[in-house]
Every structure is written in C-alpha cells, then in structure tokens.
Amino acid sequence: MADALLQPQAAPDAAAPPVLDMRGIARSYGATVAVRRVSFDIRPGEIHALLGENGAGKSTVVKVLSGIVAPDSGTVALNGRPYAPASPMAARAAGVSTAFQELSLLPNLSIAENLLLPRQAKGAAGLVSIAQGEARAAQMLDAYGLGHIHPGVLVRALSLADKQRVEIMRAVARQPRLLVLDEPTAALSDPGWLFEILERITAAGTGVLYISHRLSEVRRLCRRGTVLRNGESIETVSLDGIDDAGIFRLMVGAAARTAQTARREPKREVAEAFGVTHLAGGTVKDITLSVGVGEIVGVAGLEGQGQRDLFRMLAGVMPAGSGQIRVQGRPVRIASPADAARVGIGFVPEERKTEGLFLGLRTDINMTLPVLGRLGRFGVVDRAREQAVVAREAERVDLAARYLKLKIGALSGGNQQKALIGRVLAAGPRHLVLFDPTRGVDVGTKAVIYDLIRAFVDQGGAALVYSTELAELIHLVDRCVVVYGGRVAGEASGDALSEARLVALAAGHGV
Amino acid sequence: MQTSPASSGRDAALRPEPLVRRLLGDGTTIIIAILVVLTVVFAATQSDALSASVLTDILNNSLPLALAAAGGTLVVVTRGFDLSVAGVVSLSNVLVAVHGGSGPLGALEGALIAAGAGAAVGAVNGYFVAYWNLQSIALTLATMIVCSGMTLLILDAPGGDVSDFMTYTMTDRIGGVVPVALAIAVAVYVVWRLLRRTDWGVGLYAAGADETAALLAGVPVRRVKLIAYVLAGVCYGLAGFMLTALTSTGTPNVGEPYLLLAFAAIALGGTSFAGGRGGVAGSMLGALTLTLLQKVLFSTGVSSFYTGIFQGVVMIAAVVVAVLFARIGTRGEAHA
Numbered sequence: 001m002a003d004a005l006l007q008p009q010a011a012p013d014a015a016a017p018p019v020l021d022m023r024g025i026a027r028s029y030g031a032t033v034a035v036r037r038v039s040f041d042i043r044p045g046e047i048h049a050l051l052g053e054n055g056a057g058k059s060t061v062v063k064v065l066s067g068i069v070a071p072d073s074g075t076v077a078l079n080g081r082p083y084a085p086a087s088p089m090a091a092r093a094a095g096v097s098t099a100f101q102e103l104s105l106l107p108n109l110s111i112a113e114n115l116l117l118p119r120q121a122k123g124a125a126g127l128v129s130i131a132q133g134e135a136r137a138a139q140m141l142d143a144y145g146l147g148h149i150h151p152g153v154l155v156r157a158l159s160l161a162d163k164q165r166v167e168i169m170r171a172v173a174r175q176p177r178l179l180v181l182d183e184p185t186a187a188l189s190d191p192g193w194l195f196e197i198l199e200r201i202t203a204a205g206t207g208v209l210y211i212s213h214r215l216s217e218v219r220r221l222c223r224r225g226t227v228l229r230n231g232e233s234i235e236t237v238s239l240d241g242i243d244d245a246g247i248f249r250l251m252v253g254a255a256a257r258t259a260q261t262a263r264r265e266p267k268r269e270v271a272e273a274f275g276v277t278h279l280a281g282g283t284v285k286d287i288t289l290s291v292g293v294g295e296i297v298g299v300a301g302l303e304g305q306g307q308r309d310l311f312r313m314l315a316g317v318m319p320a321g322s323g324q325i326r327v328q329g330r331p332v333r334i335a336s337p338a339d340a341a342r343v344g345i346g347f348v349p350e351e352r353k354t355e356g357l358f359l360g361l362r363t364d365i366n367m368t369l370p371v372l373g374r375l376g377r378f379g380v381v382d383r384a385r386e387q388a389v390v391a392r393e394a395e396r397v398d399l400a401a402r403y404l405k406l407k408i409g410a411l412s413g414g415n416q417q418k419a420l421i422g423r424v425l426a427a428g429p430r431h432l433v434l435f436d437p438t439r440g441v442d443v444g445t446k447a448v449i450y451d452l453i454r455a456f457v458d459q460g461g462a463a464l465v466y467s468t469e470l471a472e473l474i475h476l477v478d479r480c481v482v483v484y485g486g487r488v489a490g491e492a493s494g495d496a497l498s499e500a501r502l503v504a505l506a507a508g509h510g511v
Numbered sequence: 512m513q514t515s516p517a518s519s520g521r522d523a524a525l526r527p528e529p530l531v532r533r534l535l536g537d538g539t540t541i542i543i544a545i546l547v548v549l550t551v552v553f554a555a556t557q558s559d560a561l562s563a564s565v566l567t568d569i570l571n572n573s574l575p576l577a578l579a580a581a582g583g584t585l586v587v588v589t590r591g592f593d594l595s596v597a598g599v600v601s602l603s604n605v606l607v608a609v610h611g612g613s614g615p616l617g618a619l620e621g622a623l624i625a626a627g628a629g630a631a632v633g634a635v636n637g638y639f640v641a642y643w644n645l646q647s648i649a650l651t652l653a654t655m656i657v658c659s660g661m662t663l664l665i666l667d668a669p670g671g672d673v674s675d676f677m678t679y680t681m682t683d684r685i686g687g688v689v690p691v692a693l694a695i696a697v698a699v700y701v702v703w704r705l706l707r708r709t710d711w712g713v714g715l716y717a718a719g720a721d722e723t724a725a726l727l728a729g730v731p732v733r734r735v736k737l738i739a740y741v742l743a744g745v746c747y748g749l750a751g752f753m754l755t756a757l758t759s760t761g762t763p764n765v766g767e768p769y770l771l772l773a774f775a776a777i778a779l780g781g782t783s784f785a786g787g788r789g790g791v792a793g794s795m796l797g798a799l800t801l802t803l804l805q806k807v808l809f810s811t812g813v814s815s816f817y818t819g820i821f822q823g824v825v826m827i828a829a830v831v832v833a834v835l836f837a838r839i840g841t842r843g844e845a846h847a
Contacts, residue, residue: 066727068727088726088727088728088729089729092729098727100727103724104723104724104727104728105724105728106716106717106720106721106724106725106728106787107720107721108716108717108719108720108787108788109713109716109717109720113713113717114728117713117714117717117725117728117729117730118710118713118714118728118729118730118731119710120710120713126709127705127708127709128708128709128710128712128713129708
C-alpha cells in the first residue's frame with residue numbers, strides 16, 4: 001500500500017511558489033459569519049490537512065476554493081497568481097478540482113456522462129458519442145484502479161462507496177494543480193485505494209487539501225495541518241510535533257472536553273431485546289444475531305457485505321426475504337418504517353440528506369415530524385407541547401437552541417445528525433438501529449453521539465450500530481458482529497475485540 | 512484489504528442493466544403496449560380501421576396534442592411545469608388564422624409566426640424561471656393568462672381566414688402514401704434525438720435530477736433551462752399551427768383543453784414529474800393513445816360522455832403499470 005507516505009515528503013523546493021496561498025479570507029452569510037480570518041498555504045506536492053469541528057468553517061473554505069462563493073475579503077493565490085474563480089468551471093479551468101462530501105454525481109446519468117460533464121465526447125457531426133464517451137471513461141476508470149466498474153452503469157446503481165470513489169476519481173482525473181478532498185474516506189472502509197492515488201499525484205507536484213475527521217488518516221498522509229476554530233485559522237502545526245490531544249485542544253479551544261471514555265464492562269448474560277435468525281434478503285444471505293437489553297452491539301464489515309440490507313430490513317425500509325426478526329422474544333413482521341416504529345425500533349439512516357431530513361424545513365419541525373400525531377388535540381398540533389418536546393430532545397442531543405429555528409439544510413453535518421438522532425429519540429423507541437451514525441461528523445459531535453447511545457442503553461434500551469470506523473466500534477460497543485458475504489463471519493467481545501481481529505474477520509480470514 | 516479482483520474483468524453487478532430490465536423500466540414500453548391493445552380493439556370493432564384515410568385522420572387529430580406534449584416534456588424533465596401551453600396554442604392559432612398567407616409559402620410564413628410567438632413566450636418563461644428562480648407553475652400560469660388575453664385582442668370571436676393549402680394539403684398524405692402529420696411527428700422526434708445527443712441534451716437531464724450537483728459539475732444550468740422553455744414554446748406554437756390546419760379556423764380559446772391533456776400525455780408516456788427521467792417519444796405516443804382511445808370508444812359504441820372517464824382510467828392504469836415495471840426493473844439493484 002502507500003507506506004511511502006509514512007515518510008516525510010520530499011523537501012519542498014523553497015524557490016517554487018506555494019500551490020495555494022490563502023491570506024485573511026472572510027465570508028459571511030447575512031448576519032452569520034462563516035469564516036472571519038483564514039490563512040494557510042500549501043506547497044507543491046504537499047498534502048495539507050484542514051482540521052476543525054463542524055461549523056469551524058471548513059466547508060466555506062472548500063466553497064471558496066471551488067468557485068461556489070467568493071470571499072468578502074482576503075486574498076487567494078494559486079501558484080503565485082491571484083485566484084478568484086467566478087464559477088465552479090472557472091475554478092476547474094484554473095486548476096482547482098474538488099471531490100465534495102455531499103457527492104455531486106448525477107444519479108440518472110451514466111458514469112461516463114458524469115465523468116465528462118459538461119462536455120461529452122463528440123463523434124460524427126458533432127453529436128455526443130456514447131461509445132467514445134464510454135471508451136474515454138473506461139480509460140479513466142482503469143487508470144485509477146476502478147476497472148471493475150463499467151462506464152455505462154447509471155450512477156444510481158452504485159454503492160455509496162463506489163459513488164465516493166467515482167467522485168474522487170473525477171476530481172483527480174482533471175489533473176488539477178490543487179486537489180480539494182472533503183471527507184473523502186467517509187464512505188470508504190478501505191482508504192488504501194485513495195492513498196495510492198494521492199502518492200502518485202503528489203509525486204508530480206500537485207497540492208492536496210485534505211479534510212477528514214479521522215486523525216489516524218491525517219497523520220499518515222500529512223506533515224502539516226491547519227486548525228480552524230470558529231471561522232479562524234488558529235495555527236498551522238507540524239503534525240509530527242503534536243499529539244492527538246494537542247490537536248483536539250486546538251480544535252475546541254479553552255472549553256476542552258473529554259472525548260475518550262473507558263470502554264464499558266462486558267455484560268453478563270442478559271435478556272434479548274431484539275434479534276434476527278437466519279435472516280436473508282437482498283445482499284443478506286444468512287445472518288443470525290441477537291442484541292440484549294442494555295447492550296450495544298456493533299456490526300463491522302467491508303462495504304457491500306450485507307450490512308446495509310440488514311439495517312434496512314430492521315428499519316422496515318426493505319422487506320425481509322426469509323428468516324425471522326424478533327423483538328422482545330416475539331416474532332414480528334416489519335414491512336414498513338411504521339411497523340418498525342410500532343415494535344419500538346428507531347432507525348438512524350446513513351444518507352441523512354436524502355433518507356432522513358427535510359432540508360427545506362426548520363430544524364424543530366424536522367425533529368417533531370414523526371410524533372406530530374401525538375402532540376395534537378383533535379388533529380391540530382399543540383404548539384406549546386411541540387416546543388416542549390423539541391426543547392427536551394435538543395437538550396438530550398446537545399443541540400444549541402439557536403439552531404432550532406433555522407432551516408435544517410443550513411446546519412453543519414454534525415448538527416443535522418444531532419437533530420436527526422433527536423427526532424428518532426423523540427418517537428420513544430426501545431431499540432436503536434444506527435447505520436454509520438458518525439459519518440462525516442466532528443469529534444465533538446461523535447462524543448455526544450456515543451454518550452447518547454450509552455445513556456440510551458443504560459436506561460434499558462438496546463442498540464445495534466454499524467460503523468465504517470473500526471476504532472469507533474471498539475470504543476463504543478460491548479460486542480461486535482462481523483459480516484462477510486451476507487453472512488456472519490464471526491463475533492468478538494471483551495479482550496478479543498481488537499482492530500486486528502475485526503480486520504481479519506472482515507477480510508474473510510475468519511476463526 | 513482489496514475486495515474486488517484487480518484483474519481487468521468488470522464485475523457483473525457493475526455492468527449496465529440488461530436490455531429486458533431497461534425496457535421494463537422505460538415508460539415507452541408501457542405506452543406502446545397500450546397502443547397495440549387499443550389498435551387491435553379498434554381494428555376488431557371498425558371494419559375500415561386500418562385504411563389509409565382513417566389512420567391519417569387519427570394522426571392528424573393527434574398531432575397538435577403530440578407537439579404540445581413533446582414541448583411540455585422538455586420542461587418537465589427540468590423538474591418544471593409549463594402551463595403556458597394552453598395560452599400559446601390559442602395565440603398561435605389566431606395568429607395563423609389572421610396573418611397566415613395562402614399557398615405553401617403562406618403556410619411556411621404561418622408556421623414561422625407560430626413558432627416565433629411560442630419562442631417569445633418560452634423565452635419569457637425560461638428567463639424568469641432560470642435567472643430569477645421564480646416558480647415555474649406561478650410564472651407560466653401568468654403567461655398563459657396573458658396569452659389568452661392577447662388572443663382576444665387579435666380575434667375576439669371564431670373566424671379568420673385559413674388557406675386551402677393548409678386545410679387540405681397539410682392534412683393529407685405526401686405522394687398519397689405518408690401522412691403529413693406522421694412526417695412532421697417523425698421530424699420532431701429526429702430533432703429531439705439529435706438534441707439529446709448534444710451537451711445541452713445531457714445537461715437537461717443533469718439539471719432535472721439535481722441542480723446543485725449539475726452546477727458543481729459545470730453544467731450551465733440556467734442556460735439549459737432557458738433553452739428548454741424556448742424549445743417548448745416553439746413546440747406549442749407549432750401545435751397551434753397544426754391545430755389551425757385541422758380546424759381551418761381561428762378560435763380564441765381553442766388551446767384550453769390542451770393544458771390538462773398535454774400533461775396527461777406526458778404522464779402516460781412515462782416521463783417523471785420529479786425531473787430527470789423520461790422523453791419526448793413517450794409523450795407523443797401518449798398523445799396518440801389519448802386520441803385513439805376516443806376513436807375506440809366511438810367505434811365500440813360507447814357514448815362520448817364516457818371519454819373523460821376512460822382517459823382517466825387508462826392514465827391510472829399506465830401509471831400503476833409503470834410503477835410495477837419499475838419495481839421489477841430495479842429488483843436486485845445494488846444495495847451494497
């Protein structure tokens with residue numbers, strides 16, 4: 001793999017101008033200051049980390065670089081020349097290419113069409129040639145190790161991980177001077193593919209701005225990182241000279257919180273809260289597992305091993321093919337999300353933008369939507385009771401009151417996730433089923449989410465959690481079930497619950 | 512931890528869907544099936560059903576609606592609604608009836624006037640929707656009302672003067688074989704296929720599916736939408752022109768039924784009102800279906816009062832079948 005990256009990159013040529021030089025960038029949206037003073041630079045061939053909590057201003061920096069918004073003040077220089085793109089196309093023409101966190105692929109177009117937007121390959125008479133477009137796309141896919149994907153496939157049919165790979169690959173294939181990667185590994189359980197590509201392009205002198213919540217990745221890839229806090233660049237640090245706690249302190253400032261709590265004691269035999277026996281359907285071949293009362297059970301696995309369909313069946317989003325789902329000892333049929341809610345299962349989905357939230361509605365309304373029926377008198381919603389529920393849940397998920405009246409689409413990813421979990425909890429479930437609940441959220445929010453899940457099971461609930469981050473599972477769960485090829489490959493708990501053990505199971509080298 | 516074989520072979524799951532599945536998921540398959548059924552019933556109940564004159568008649572009657580639905584499809588694919596169709600059909604109808612000349616050149620002049628009026632209305636719609644972000648339903652409702660008002664200024668009662676060339680030759684068969692209406696429909700379809708294979712054509716579907724993503728990918732979304740509305744207006748104008756030939760008169764409110772029928776034809780043809788899915792062929796066939804259905808009801812002796820009920824039932828059936836087909840088509844789609 002990309003072990004060469006563990007070594008410091010070649011010493012930058014002092015004479016060459018930095019790929020990117022950002023000085024005192026500020027940008028406000030109305031009364032909200034998104035960034036107030038951000039300065040940093042990226043040298044040729046450098047992978048520069050941008051670190052910060054949600055809402056620290058990282059996405060605004062990405063938007064400025066991608067030509068989506070213009071800064072109110074400050075200067076940006078690209079290779080020593082002033083850089084002020086008026087549109088995404090202008091940014092691309094100047095040599096800046098971005099892989100967005102909220103993927104920007106069109107689901108109804110083929111991969112080839114997506115890769116070649118906005119100008120397709122032309123054949124006879126200047127008309128779009130599908131054959132030529134797919135040939136060019138196939139070359140690009142092959143060049144970046146994605147040869148197993150056919151360029152004629154509609155993006156809609158791809159898994160989230162493959163979508164993310166195609167999104168990254170499209171940005172890289174434009175051969176930019178500066179590559180911006182916003183949470184590029186959020187959906188990838190094996191980032192080695194990306195690391196190899198980064199090794200290749202940085203050797204050619206491309207600068208990379210790397211935004212990730214995974215500090216281990218950042219340490220592996222980057223020598224320098226800039227920490228943002230409240231819209232200001234606090235410090236550009238050499239990552240060799242600072243430990244995780246130090247970075248964390250810079251990110252949260254004086255109000256440092258303790259994120260690490262010791263793993264909980266392994267549970268003794270407990271009554272089953274819910275479970276499945278020989279469940280099959282979709283990509284699930286045969287899964288049997290059981291979650292006890294007061295227990296957090298993790299699910300680990302490489303992408304596409306059946307975990308998504310397992311969670312969808314439990315949530316009633318997808319019908320179970322065969323096998324049994326039990327809740328509190330009784331077999332149940334979960335044919336719809338309403339059925340799931342009836343038996344007390346609360347589901348936190350993976351793609352909050354499309355599966356969970358109504359981005360155009362206010363945060364508080366988003367939170368009470370599923371329980372509106374219970375808040376009413378004679379079918380008319382009782383505003384006071386609604387506000388009481390919102391206040392209680394917002395408090396529980398640590399969501400600041402000032403966000404509640406904003407459209408939820410305007411909130412950062414972490415706060416959206418808090419609101420979503422608050423909504424699921426507002427419905428009063430007894431069992432939580434969470435699919436990658438910390439995807440693309442910052443450390444502070446992660447800690448809140450962990451605490452929530454623990455508090456939930458301590459009060460007699462039960463939780464099943466899937467995560468792409470093994471370290472997170474080990475930190476959070478009592479037991480971890482590993483799936484492979486739609487079956488249970490093994491289970492680990494107690495001292496056997498280690499990253500090495502999970503990786504071995506996940507790769508199919510069981511027992 | 513590489514899970515996929517690094518060999519050159521592409522995974523079976525990551526290939527384009529097989530043809531059968533694509534056909535099932537494609538709305539036009541359903542509309543063709545409905546058409547075949549209706550044609551069989553029609554042929555069974557009316558002895559001269561498949562004669563050249565009856566077929567020409569059906570095509571002539573379908574063409575204005577087919578053109579209107581084709582234009583509307585462009586806007587629906589961008590996730591918009593264009594209600595101005597009713598106003599533009601009426602407007603171009605009276606313009607052609609009042610200002611159209613005689614002979615082939617006069618007809619051409621009429622067609623240009625109709626297309627020009629439609630393009631102008633479409634440009635207004637497109638400009639405000641694309642560049643001012645106005646809601647398409649509200650804005651096109653307004654332009655529809657404006658057009659209806661202008662129609663009355665041009666011609667306040669049925670009348671006008673439509674040339675014999677338009678009335679007879681435009682509704683006849685070329686060389687006694689190919690109906691003019693069919694030739695025009697095919698020409699429109701060919702133009703659409705060509706447009707579909709331009710950057711605009713790809714951008715149209717991109718903008719309809721996800722405007723933000725399309726913008727980020729570099730699609731000039733505003734221009735794409737503007738062009739869609741202008742071309743839609745041209746289609747409505749030509750629909751009004753052909754309607755003039757069919758009715759050989761100018762009638763100020765002749766376009767009104769087209770508002771709902773055009774959307775019915777679009778829905779029948781499998782175009783999604785959620786944007787980014789569907790096409791012109793389905794809508795034109797949908798228009799043909801609605802017309803043929805009337806003929807079938809007539810030939811089977813059903814009172815014409817039932818026409819609306821049957822049209823609605825067929826639409827519901829088409830939508831239901833489309834959903835069922837789409838389910839089968841996507842069964843086993845990668846959830847991985």
